[in-house]
Amino acid sequence: MADAKVQNSSGGQQPEHSVALAPHSVDENGDDIVxxxxxxxxxxxVFSKLRDNAAHNFKNAKPMSEVFDMTMFSKPSSFNDVLSRLRTNATYFKTNYAVLAVGTTALVMLLNPxxxxxxxxxxxxxxxxxVIKTSALVIGGREFSDREKFWLMxxxxxxxxxxxxxVGATIFYSLGLSMVMIAAHASMRIPDDTTLFEEQVPDEASSLTGLLSMFRPKASTVFGDAV
Structure with a gap:
């Protein structure tokens, strides 16, 4: 409770006004509802931005008729040719490969409930x-900071x-299976002129660095000072 006395122009005092400071509402566990x-x-x-970025990047996916154009497949002539194709196609078909990896992981997870x-x-x-528990984490009488709680979790x-x-083995299996399929396609697919051009002018807006950097401020809000 804060009391304020205000003097008027004649030097007298006006009646006191009480200013109530409304406390934050807490639930039965002592957690701050606000x-x-x-x-x-x-x-x-965070999830809205993730969804919007996924939708934006999905528009950059190449059509299936181009991905599986059988006239553009051949056996690589050398190991250097394999490396060149892998590098070029990984850039050109990155959205398609990302969808393949996510789809494969989701399918493997569904088969392992x-x-x-x-x-x-x-x-x-x-x-x-x-999100629910806003009060400090206390274990054995010791209070953990946000950073300590983050690393503990x-x-x-x-x-x-x-x-x-x-679960770890399942994740590695799905990612490994995805990498095998991606490597097989990228090493056999002949890069065309459009592929080479897009490799030289990458889309920075859809890069992994740009995608992750968008979420860091909001993630910090969720995890407090831990990140």
Missing amino acids: QQQSRFKALTD WSLIVLAVLALVWFYMY SGGSLFVIFFLTS
């Missing part, structure tokens, strides 16, 4: 710890994925 709403909005903004369950549980734990998640379950 901060919960702010973090949830930041999280939805246990992996989906584990990832869903981990996602819920992260959501609770960084990261280490625990990696331990579950790669040591306690087979």
Whole structure:
């Protein structure tokens, strides 16, 4: 409660006015509801940007008639030719290859429902710890900072994925399968003049660096000072 006394022009005092400072609302667990709403909005903004970027980059995908144009396939003449094709086609068909990798990973995950369950549980734990629970994390009487909580959660998640379950093996299998298919296509596909031109003038707006940099400010809002 703050009291303010204001003098008028004649030197007298006006009646006191009480200015109430409204406290933040908290739930039964002591978590700040306003901060919960702010973090949830930041999280939805991240996913909105991710969706918009995915839609934008998907427009750059080459048509299937061009990807599988059988007249443009041949056996590479040398190892250097393989490397040249891999580099050129990886740039030209990067959106198609990204879609292939995501689709392959999704299919492998659907065939392994246990992996989906584990990832869903981990996602819920992260959501609770960084969106629902705004109060400090206390374990054994010790209070952890945002940075310590982030690394603790990261280490625990990696331990579950790669040591306690087979989720890590499933992820590596799907990524490995994707890389084999991408390498097979890129090494056999003959780069044409358009491919060579686009390799020299890459689309910086759709680069991985540009994509990730867009999310960092909002991600920092969600994870506090941890990132």
